Amino acid sequence: MTTICNNLKKIQANITIAAERSGRPAGAVQLIAVSKRMDSGKIHQAIACGQYIFGENYLQEAQQKLPILDDNLRWHFIGHLQSNKARLAVKLFDVIETVDRIKIARAIDQHAAALNRDLRILVQVNIGREKQKHGVLPEDTEELLESIRQTTRLTVSGLMGMPPWSKDPETSRKYFRELKELSVLLSKQELFSDNNNVELSMGMSSDYVVAIEEGATMVRVGTALFGRRE
Ligand SMILES: *Cc1c(COP(=O)(O)O)cnc(C)c1O
Numbered sequence: 001m002t003t004i005c006n007n008l009k010k011i012q013a014n015i016t017i018a019a020e021r022s023g024r025p026a027g028a029v030q031l032i033a034v035s036k037r038m039d040s041g042k043i044h045q046a047i048a049c050g051q052y053i054f055g056e057n058y059l060q061e062a063q064q065k066l067p068i069l070d071d072n073l074r075w076h077f078i079g080h081l082q083s084n085k086a087r088l089a090v091k092l093f094d095v096i097e098t099v100d101r102i103k104i105a106r107a108i109d110q111h112a113a114a115l116n117r118d119l120r121i122l123v124q125v126n127i128g129r130e131k132q133k134h135g136v137l138p139e140d141t142e143e144l145l146e147s148i149r150q151t152t153r154l155t156v157s158g159l160m161g162m163p164p165w166s167k168d169p170e171t172s173r174k175y176f177r178e179l180k181e182l183s184v185l186l187s188k189q190e191l192f193s194d195n196n197n198v199e200l201s202m203g204m205s206s207d208y209v210v211a212i213e214e215g216a217t218m219v220r221v222g223t224a225l226f227g228r229r230e
Helices: 003-021 040-048 059-068 083-092 102-114 138-148 169-188 208-213
Strands: 030-034 053-056 074-077 095-099 119-125 154-161 199-201 218-221
Touching: 003 030, 003 040, 003 208, 040 059, 053 059, 059 074, 059 083, 074 083, 083 102, 095 102, 095 154, 102 119, 102 138, 102 154, 119 138, 138 154, 138 169, 154 169, 169 199, 169 208, 199 218, 208 218
Parallel strands: 030 053, 030 218, 053 074, 074 095, 095 119, 119 154, 154 199
Antiparallel strands: none
């Protein structure tokens, strides 16, 4: 068994334990394998071991990698998106996790309409209120979701967030909890496409277990699966 396959099995086992600890079945949490700056050989190893959902941050890189890979995979865009690149993102990806302003939501919506498809999105929230991070501020999320209601092709599945960087995963817990609380509040206002089933994309290699304990339904894991990036 390859290292990547071993890593995948370990991560899946951790997901199962953490999900059960939060009172949910393992199937309630999706693993997004973050394959940015990983070559297709490594992605193939993960596929061979059963992984089929992947995340990429850079459009140019995705444009080169995705067409040579299997059609049955699911791709999440998790990088920062500019409006002039929205068309390419819509063409390549199944889910765009980083919608953080109305301008980009409208651009995605228009291109989805032009391609005659619907597209799942998440709204990225800057849960740590960090200047260097993208994402809508927690207090502005409601207004953004209200505006997104006027689009026609977007399925607004939930929220995505990244806490401030820390070595200690416990430091992330309160940010994950805040994002969960925000999602509950906004679902009561019926601002998502399915308010009984709101997705929460939170947690990376260092803190995905804590994120699941706090309610993550999607974790985005790169280095713990593939090893260090070049
Ligand atoms: C790179 C990245 C990840 C994965 O980070 P790891 O620490 O390698 O697991 C997750 N989410 C986003 C948004 C990223 O940019």
